Amino acid sequence: GQSLEQPSEVTAVEGAIVQINCTYQTSGFYGLSWYQQHDGGAPTFLSYNALDGLEETGRFSSFLSRSDSYGYLLLQELQMKDSASYFCVTYNFNKFYFGSGTKLNVKP
Amino acid sequence: SQTIHQWPATLVQPVGSPLSLECTVEGTSNPNLYWYRQAAGRGLQLLFYSVGIGQISSEVPQNLSASRPQDRQFILSSKKLLLSDSGFYLCAWDRDSLLSGANVLTFGAGSRLTVL
Numbered sequence: 001g002q003s004l005e006q007p008s009e010v011t012a013v014e015g016a017i018v019q020i021n022c023t024y025q026t027s028g029f030y031g032l033s034w035y036q037q038h039d040g041g042a043p044t045f046l047s048y049n050a051l052d053g054l055e056e057t058g059r060f061s062s063f064l065s066r067s068d069s070y071g072y073l074l075l076q077e078l079q080m081k082d083s084a085s086y087f088c089v090t091y092n093f094n095k096f097y098f099g100s101g102t103k104l105n106v107k108p
Numbered sequence: 109s110q111t112i113h114q115w116p117a118t119l120v121q122p123v124g125s126p127l128s129l130e131c132t133v134e135g136t137s138n139p140n141l142y143w144y145r146q147a148a149g150r151g152l153q154l155l156f157y158s159v160g161i162g163q164i165s166s167e168v169p170q171n172l173s174a175s176r177p178q179d180r181q182f183i184l185s186s187k188k189l190l191l192s193d194s195g196f197y198l199c200a201w202d203r204d205s206l207l208s209g210a211n212v213l214t215f216g217a218g219s220r221l222t223v224l
Contacts, residue, residue, distance in 0.1 A: 030211075031210060033210060033212070035213070041217075041218075042198055042215035042216065042217055042218050043152070043198075043213070043215055044215070045210075045212045045213065045214070048210030048212070050210070087151060087152070089213075091210075091211050094140055094157055094159060094165075095154060095157060095167070096142070096154065096200075096202070096211075096213050097154070098144075098151045098152040098153075099151055100150060100151040101150070101151050103149075
């Protein structure tokens, strides 16, 4: 089976840095992805890690440690528009499994 | 470019009524197609996925069914809705990202179903 654990909610101020953690248990592993979902909208792809280490995409970075079954999403220079839910996702044989999501509240 | 259309966007249905949600993808061929459901404030639950016409895999036993009558068309149905079927239904297709090598899910705008 597949299990992904994330904190349910995180609050940070504009301009700050926030880290959203994800631990997973999977029967097969082909990488860890992150998706962003604004209220009322559909999730959109942010980043993907197949190998250990840090991947950077602008203000967002994602890290993976396969030996620890752990990853995180790092958001820098937070903006109000970053207020959304963030999901870690694993992929295994045509199935994408989503964590329960972390709601990020950015305050001015 | 590829686009995914999903409709209707919103619907309110009585318990026991039928349901049909439709999804089409443009600009690609032989996509993998998915139906997810999201309860309020929760993660996404995979309901069905399809790797080709007529090929449907069900992840969760329930009163919903899916069909893929054409390569780029995916339909979610129910003969009799339950209160517990309320939620946000999302159709998606996946592609390989040339940039990252990831299998990336692209979602439709979603269909918000309220069963009364």
